[in-house]
Amino acid sequence: MKRIVLLDILRGFAIIGTLGTNIWIFAYLGDLNLVFGNALEPWWGSGDRLLQTVMLLLVNGKFLGMLTLLFGAGMELKHQKAFRDGFRWPGVYIWSCALLLLDGLLHYIFVMEYDVLMSYAITGMIVSMIIHRSRRFILIMMGIAGSIHVIGVTGITALLAFESGSTLNGMDTITQLYASGTWWEQVIFRLNNFVFFRAESIAIIPLNIFLFLLGALLMRTGLFSNDESGRLKRKKLMIAGLAAGIPLNLLLLIPGGIMDIWVRYISAPVLTLGYLGIIAYGLEKGLFSRLFKRFGEIGKMALSCYILQNIMASVLFYGWGLGVGGHPSSLFILLSWLGICLLLMLFSHFWLRKYPLGPVEWLWRKFSISPASRRTSQDTSI
Template structure:
């Protein structure tokens, strides 16, 4: 729901640096199309990124516990898993999508894996310190953005650094060849890899939050777990919804605060709400089973969703981003729904024949060696 707007926007991955969160259909904000686009994007922006980060921390805690039960050294083999993730993320960045998250996750995973061997006090202090550093950084950057906007420094330049998409980037993703796009990512790697650096403290905080939630029993099927999930939903939604609404209404000047400040709070509410829904469904139906298949092939689905969006939107494929640039937001939402359908059906069919997803199988084979 977040990435599809990047692919559909003018200038593709580079267009995000124009100061907008991906594409904007240009629809009147008060029209049904404009309202639908605002709600759609606000529901997703930064929330699922934060949820994924928390769940990476949960997975790390599960593997740490498993290694302890087996008497295996830690981080041990997990170091190789993180290094594989970094290598896979690098390939994904170069060949498919400039805003890959896996490289940043791999670096943070190595740090948090080491932190799990430290005392509970050291982990708690790191968790609090990283949260404070991130909040302070987002506040300062947002203040600087507001000051620059007030001074007129945020005017449209068309150079890809604010105010409008770079004309060369628009032409590259609409008409350029695949090799040209790969070369562009490599030549602008320092800028395009800015998000993991900008959000590093947040990633560490959310990883450790996932560890803490797992150890507290937030995912257990018992009374204590259900109580924690209700609290997560109550506090996360109660605080997150109004804060996110205010940040969204503030416009592009509050983009950092919305995506990296308010969104993680609402993501916690999402986790609790999903948990409460699953608590009421004692026997998961076909939809839950299909989504679980996506979860079991998460790495493969993550790469595939971006590959499909690239082929649909860029000039090397169907070129929908330029062909339907003035068609409003509905086609972007439709593309998202179509990709979701492919992923859910594809993962379900794949797991009927294979135990793991394609990239998951490659990872396991390499780690055995």
């Protein structure tokens, strides 16, 4: 199957964008009080805090939503391929999800406690049982999953409103460990606190299900196709996503961080649709063509770049590495993000000049053929 260039570019933006959120967690050594729901200092309190707020307003949750939606679009491509080739669905896709679960577990243990791959793996197993059903059934499942998610997030937001000014406990222990602890001590800490750190991965499964299924439906409607119909659909999606998403995301500016969770998990995915349309429009108009090619190369090596960017951020900020984490300026964090982005572009560009697949993608291809069937190897890009 011929690769869809737009999907690779969108995937590249999504990978870089998720780092734009996660790098604050690395920089502040895991202290979520300084990253999300910061009641310690209002966003207008200083230029440093203002820059952080603007950056999170642009990236927080938006590109994670894009990555989630693209997983669903990718699943639909695999579903279509299985149908064309006469294979039973979900078949080998369950094996791919099992590999992703293992990959996410290793990434959680050895690299980062807020890994999203395990959640995607579980979601993939669930959605693979839904995606081959009728459109009506899919829409019903989306309605159920979306309702559960909105009710849950709204309830948590209401509780935060009643406890305005409260902060998360236990952050001092985490920051001290990441400031002076060894890499192995951090590994043990993640294992000992597995349930605590994996709670978010379970909580976002309803949202993941909704976005996976939305991505699959958008693929079916031809939204990603390179024709006039696809361009018209993307334009309408861009207008709707920006019109609804921008005002919803401005709720982040409410003092005390009361709406931060609501914005990250409800407002952000709406604006994701607008971002998707903007990026597609830039590609169609030939804007920043070389830059878009670099993002497309990252998208082809998405899994490798996702893992690598978190490793580089760990080395830069944690005590066992260069140890610059703690309370660096927002400008330094922003420049660090841009520096890692540049390194990822160079890495993916020169790697793909010599090899057709990224290193993790190559391993994935080697192991993604189910032990039960050697005939059903499929495209393994996320």
